Amino acid sequence: MAAAAARHVGGVVVRLPSAVPRRLPTVPGPAPEESFASWVDRVAVDLELAPGEIVRRVGLECRGSDRAVRPVCYGVALTELSARRVGASTGLDEADLRSMQLARYADGVLDFSGFDLSDPASVTRLSQREWALFTATRACPQCLREVPVWPVWWRLGIAAVCPLHRVLLVDTCPTCGDRLGLGSAGHPNGLPMRLGTLDLSRCNNRRSRERGHRASLCDQTLAELPTTTVPAELALLQERLLGVAHGGPAAVAGRPVATAEFFAALRYLAAAARAGAESDELRDCPAVVPEAAEAFSADQGHRRRALRGGARAKVGMSPPSAAHAAAIVALTSQLLFAPSRTALRSRLARWQPAVPPSHPVPDCLRDDIPYEHPDPGLPEGQQT
Ligand SMILES: [Zn+2]
Ligand SMILES: [Zn+2]
Known part of the structure; x- marks a missing residue:
């Protein structure tokens, strides 16, 4: 050359x-x-x-x-x-x-x-x-x-x-x-x-x-390399998220949204979970494997100790490991794929008070502003 x-x-x-x-x-x-x-x-x-x-x-x-x-x-x-x-x-x-x-x-x-x-x-x-x-x-x-x-x-x-x-x-x-x-x-x-x-x-x-x-x-x-087996339910949730990531239909609690909005909602819900989820919620979530619960709790503990030391809250950062991401996928999916807005609201209400104000609520998670469909050109029945 x-x-x-x-x-x-x-x-x-x-x-x-x-x-x-x-x-x-x-x-x-x-x-x-x-x-x-x-x-x-x-x-x-x-x-x-x-x-x-x-x-x-x-x-x-x-x-x-x-x-x-x-x-x-x-x-x-x-x-x-x-x-x-x-x-x-x-x-x-x-x-x-x-x-x-x-x-x-x-x-x-x-x-x-x-x-x-x-x-x-x-x-x-x-x-x-x-x-x-x-x-x-x-x-x-x-x-x-x-x-x-x-x-x-x-x-x-x-x-x-x-x-x-x-x-x-x-x-x-x-x-x-x-x-x-x-x-x-x-x-x-x-x-x-x-x-x-x-x-x-x-x-x-x-x-x-x-x-x-x-x-x-x-x-x-x-x-x-050693691996950890996960429940079929978690594998299915990962598949659903990848489907959205690769351009499949996106909806938050049954309401169709654009792909970018869907993942903005996921990141917000992840921040909310990191700030406010309690250990019993991890225990009660069937898709959370012990390794994921451990990684999630360790991250929470680390963050809370850092907070006491005056460090900035970093609940919005990328999951540091696959195990942590697994907990995020399992916890946020319960809200993203909630059967109704009411179900989404009641679950989010538990975590939301702990979310730092630097994380604004994405529009698609708010009920106080009018909902706009991501594709207004389509009639209601054909929207996905
Ligand atoms: Zn190596
Ligand atoms: Zn594989």
């Missing part, structure tokens, strides 16, 4: 490959719902090259020095130039390439307002605010045993359970101690250019060079 040109954006150097990338040999197409990093890794294995080499050959825009391979917003969003060049070098549709990015959820589960690909600070703000894992992912070891494909939705904050295998998703690797799918995030050299061909059955997080050891990739076998 020709030498890279560079431009300065937001105080950082962005390398622009100066030539149109050559068309690669036939590469495997993305699997349904597959994440971008997962696909790059599979292409790397197929072509017997390192992931960093693939990123260079497909022409992704990278940040930093010539030695480092750090694609701009890797797996979060594609720059216009990256989309064009990857399309040209692989023959894949731009729409398919964009659907592999976290940004595919920008107008629904996630709110990407204020996001600017050329401004790293805006990405940091987004990653602190939105309910998603921007540099890592959760995973179902049983799915990965069958096929080494990591769906994008495993990166969402509401990702708790694999609906297929009815297990809690896994957050961290016990061998390297890092979050799964961290890959080379945070490593100064970015994606590996050498280190041999990937073994897709392994964790592959990049381990720093330790004294006396060479730099390497974590060799934990993913299929051997």
